[in-house]
Amino acid sequence: MIEQQILQVTAAAMFFIGLAGMAVSRNLIKVIMSFQVVLFGVNLALFASGLGPLGPSLFSTTLLVLSISIGASVEALALSLTIFVYRHYGTLNPWEIRRLRH
Amino acid sequence: MNPYYAEWLVWLLPLSSVLLLPVVSLLGGRAREWFAAIIIFISAVLAVTLVPTALAGGTQIAVSWLPVYGLQLQVRVDGLSVFLALVVNLLGFLIVLYSQGYMGRQAGLTRYYCLILLFIGSMTGLVMAGNFLQMYIFWELVGICSSFLIAFWYDRPEAVRAGLKAFVVTRVGDVGLLIGLILLYVDTGTFSFDALEALARQGGIASGLLLTCGILVLLGAIGKSAQFPLHVWLPDAMEGPSTVSALIHAATMVNAGVYLVARVSPIFGSSGVWLTCVAWVGIISAILGATMAAATLDVKRVFAYSTISQLGLMFLALGIGSPGSWFASQFHLMSQAAFKALGFLAAGSIIHLLGTRNMDEMSGLGRKMPVTFAAFFFSVVAMSGVPPFIGFWSKDLIISELQTGGFYLFFALALFVSVFTSFYAFRAFFKVFYGKPSELIQSKPIHESPLTMTIPLALLSIAVTVLWLLEGQVSRLLGISEPAVTSPWVYAASLLALMVGFLPAYCLFFRRSPEPSHLLQRHRWISTIQNVLIEGYGFDPLYERTFATPVMKLGSAIRTIQTGILGKNMWGILIFLLVVALVVLAI
Numbered sequence: 001m002i003e004q005q006i007l008q009v010t011a012a013a014m015f016f017i018g019l020a021g022m023a024v025s026r027n028l029i030k031v032i033m034s035f036q037v038v039l040f041g042v043n044l045a046l047f048a049s050g051l052g053p054l055g056p057s058l059f060s061t062t063l064l065v066l067s068i069s070i071g072a073s074v075e076a077l078a079l080s081l082t083i084f085v086y087r088h089y090g091t092l093n094p095w096e097i098r099r100l101r102h
Numbered sequence: 103m104n105p106y107y108a109e110w111l112v113w114l115l116p117l118s119s120v121l122l123l124p125v126v127s128l129l130g131g132r133a134r135e136w137f138a139a140i141i142i143f144i145s146a147v148l149a150v151t152l153v154p155t156a157l158a159g160g161t162q163i164a165v166s167w168l169p170v171y172g173l174q175l176q177v178r179v180d181g182l183s184v185f186l187a188l189v190v191n192l193l194g195f196l197i198v199l200y201s202q203g204y205m206g207r208q209a210g211l212t213r214y215y216c217l218i219l220l221f222i223g224s225m226t227g228l229v230m231a232g233n234f235l236q237m238y239i240f241w242e243l244v245g246i247c248s249s250f251l252i253a254f255w256y257d258r259p260e261a262v263r264a265g266l267k268a269f270v271v272t273r274v275g276d277v278g279l280l281i282g283l284i285l286l287y288v289d290t291g292t293f294s295f296d297a298l299e300a301l302a303r304q305g306g307i308a309s310g311l312l313l314t315c316g317i318l319v320l321l322g323a324i325g326k327s328a329q330f331p332l333h334v335w336l337p338d339a340m341e342g343p344s345t346v347s348a349l350i351h352a353a354t355m356v357n358a359g360v361y362l363v364a365r366v367s368p369i370f371g372s373s374g375v376w377l378t379c380v381a382w383v384g385i386i387s388a389i390l391g392a393t394m395a396a397a398t399l400d401v402k403r404v405f406a407y408s409t410i411s412q413l414g415l416m417f418l419a420l421g422i423g424s425p426g427s428w429f430a431s432q433f434h435l436m437s438q439a440a441f442k443a444l445g446f447l448a449a450g451s452i453i454h455l456l457g458t459r460n461m462d463e464m465s466g467l468g469r470k471m472p473v474t475f476a477a478f479f480f481s482v483v484a485m486s487g488v489p490p491f492i493g494f495w496s497k498d499l500i501i502s503e504l505q506t507g508g509f510y511l512f513f514a515l516a517l518f519v520s521v522f523t524s525f526y527a528f529r530a531f532f533k534v535f536y537g538k539p540s541e542l543i544q545s546k547p548i549h550e551s552p553l554t555m556t557i558p559l560a561l562l563s564i565a566v567t568v569l570w571l572l573e574g575q576v577s578r579l580l581g582i583s584e585p586a587v588t589s590p591w592v593y594a595a596s597l598l599a600l601m602v603g604f605l606p607a608y609c610l611f612f613r614r615s616p617e618p619s620h621l622l623q624r625h626r627w628i629s630t631i632q633n634v635l636i637e638g639y640g641f642d643p644l645y646e647r648t649f650a651t652p653v654m655k656l657g658s659a660i661r662t663i664q665t666g667i668l669g670k671n672m673w674g675i676l677i678f679l680l681v682v683a684l685v686v687l688a689i
Binding site for chain 1: 170667668669670672673675676679680683
C-alpha cells in the first residue's frame with residue numbers, strides 16, 4: 001500500500017502548507033485560497049483512507065463528493081463575505097480587520 | 103396504513119410549513135396568522151384520524167435512514183403517541199388562535215409563528231418517534247424552540263436571560279439523556295424502543311447498566327419537565343409572552359419529560375430503585391412547587407410553580423409502576439394540559455389589558471371581563487380539584503393508586519400537596535378578582551378581550567368541565583383496562599384536603615378577616631417563611647454561586663486568548679496542530 005502512504009503524506013503536507021498560508025497571508029483572497037488547500041488536503045486524506053485493494057470504497061467516495069460540494073459552497077460564501085468586508089473596511093488585510101476584538 | 107399518510111404528515115406538515123411561513127407572511131399579517139392556525143388545525147385532524155389505528159393496537163412504520171449504521175426512521179403509532187399528539191395539536195391550535203388577539207401587531211411575528219410551528223411540529227415528532235435517536239433530535243428541537251420563544255422580546259434583558267437559563271439548565275439534563283442512550287446503544291446496538299423493551303424483558307441488559315442508563319434518561323426528563331433539582335428554569339420562563347407560557351406548560355415542552363418516562367418505563371421499570379427515584383423526584387417537586395406557588399405575587403408564577411407541582415404528581419404516579427398509575431399519570435397530563443392552558447390564557451387576557459403581572463396591581467378586577475373571569479374560575483376549580491371538573495378525577499386517580507398500592511407516605515404527601523394546591527389556586531383567584539380595586543384598575547378602561555382570545559377561553563372552559571367523561575375512552579386508547587373503582591374514602595380525603603386549603607384562602611383573601619397584612623405584621627415567622635418561598639428556597643443563588651459564576655470567570659479568562667485578529671489566531675491554530683501532529687507521530 002505504498003500509494004496510500006504517499007497520498008496520506010501528501011495530504012498532511014497540503015494541510016499544514018495551507019494552514020501556514022492562512023497564517024501568513026495578508027490578503028483575504030489568499031487566505032481563502034489557502035483554506036481551499038487545507039480542504040483539498042483533507043479530501044485527499046479521506047480518499048486515501050478509503051483506498052482498498054479494489055480501488056476506493058463506495059462509502060469514502062460518497063463522503064468525498066459531499067465534502068467537495070460543501071467545500072465549494074463554503075468558498076462561495078467566503079468570497080461573498082470578502083466582498084462585504086472590502087466594502088465595509090476598504091481593505092482586505094486580515095491584520096487590520098479588528099472589529100472582532102470589541 | 104392511514105389513507106391520509108397521517109403518520110408522517112401529522113409532524114412533517116408543521117415542520118415543513120415553517121419554511122413556507124415567511125413566504126406566506128409576504129401576503130400580510132392576517133394571512134400569516136391564519137396559515138399557522140390552519141396548519142395546526144390540519145395536524146390536529148390528522149392526529150384524530152390516527153385514533154382507530156391506535157385503538158386497533160397500533161403499528162410502527164420503518165423506513166431506511168442511515169443504512170451504513172443500521173438506523174431506521176421509525177414512526178410509532180400507538181395509544182401513548184397518538185394521545186399526546188392529540189393533546190399537543192388540539193391545544194396548540196387553540197393557543198395559535200388566541201395568539202392572533204394576544205400578540206396583536208408587533209415586530210417579529212413571522213419569527214414568532216415560525217417558532218411556534220416548529221415547536222408544535224417537533225413535539226409531535228418527538229412523541230411519534232420509534233427510537234431514542236430520532237426522539238433525541240426532536241427533543242433538542244423542542245428545547246431550542248422554547249428558549250428562543252422565552253426570549254422572544256429580545257430587547258428585554260430579563261427575557262434574554264430567562265431564555266438562556268432555560269436553555270442551559272435543560273442542557274444539563276439533556277447531556278445525561280444523551281450519555282444514557284449512547285451507553286444503551288453501545289451495549290445493545292439498537293436505539294429502538296421495541297427492541298430495547300424486548301431485551302430488557304428477557305434480561306439481555308445487565309441490571310447495573312440498565313439502572314445507570316435509566317437514571318441518566320430520567321435526568322433528561324427532569325430537565326425538560328422542570329423537576330427538582332432542575333426546576334429553576336420554569337419560573338423564569340414567564341418572561342416570554344403568555345401564549346408561549348401556555349404552550350410550554352400545557353402542550354409541548356414540559357410534557358416531553360413525562361412522556362419520556364412513560365415511554366421508557368417498560369424498559370427501566372423492572373428496577374425498583376429506578377421507580378423509587380422517579381417517585382421521590384416527583385413528590386419533592388410537587389411539594390416544592392405547591393409551597394412556592396402559595397407565596398408568589400406574580401400571577402403567571404403561580405401557574406408556573408403549579409406546573410412543577412402537577413408534573414411532580416405525574417412523576418410520582420409513574421414511579422408507582424403499576425399499569426393503573428401509569429394511566430393515572432397520563433390522564434393527569436391531559437387534565438393538567440387543559441386547565442393550565444386555560445389558566446395561562448386567562449391570565450394572559452388580563453396581562454394583555456393591564457400590562458402587569460403583579461397580582462396586587464390586578465386586585466379588584468371584579469366581573470368587568472366576564473369571559474376571562476369565568477375562564478380563570480374554571481381553571482382554578484379544575485386545578486384545585488373541585489368536582490366534577492377534570493382535575494378532581496385525574497388527581498383522585500393518582501391518589502387512589504397510591505392508596506391501593508399501599509404507599510401511605512406518598513398518599514399523605516400527595517394530600518398535603520392537594521391542600522396547598524387549592525390554597526394557592528383560590529388565593530390567586532380571590533387576589534385578582536376581589537378585594538379593593540387597585541389604582542391601575544381604577545385608572546384604566548376595562549373591557550373584554552377580542553373574540554379570537556375569548557373563543558379559545560370558552561372552548562377550554564368547556565373542555566375542563568366535560569373532559570372527565572372521556573376517562574374510559576382515554577384508557578382504551580392507552581390500552582389499559584378500565585381503572586379500578588376509587589374507594590369513597592379517597593374521595594372524602596381529597597375533598598377534605600380541598601376544603602382545608604380553600605378555607606384559609608377564603609378567609610384571608612375574600613373576607614379579608616384576618617387581614618393578610620396584619621397577620622404578617624403580628625407573626626414574624628409567617629413573613630420569614632413567605633420570604634423563603636418567594637426566594638424559591640434559595641436554589642437560584644446557590645446555582646449562581648456554584649455553577650454560573652465560576653463558568654463566567656473561566657470564560658472571561660479564556661477570552662484573553664481570543665485576539666480578534668485572524669492572522670494571530672491562525673498562527674495559534676497552526677502551532678497547536680503541529681504540536682498535536684508531533685505528539686501523535688511520537689506515539
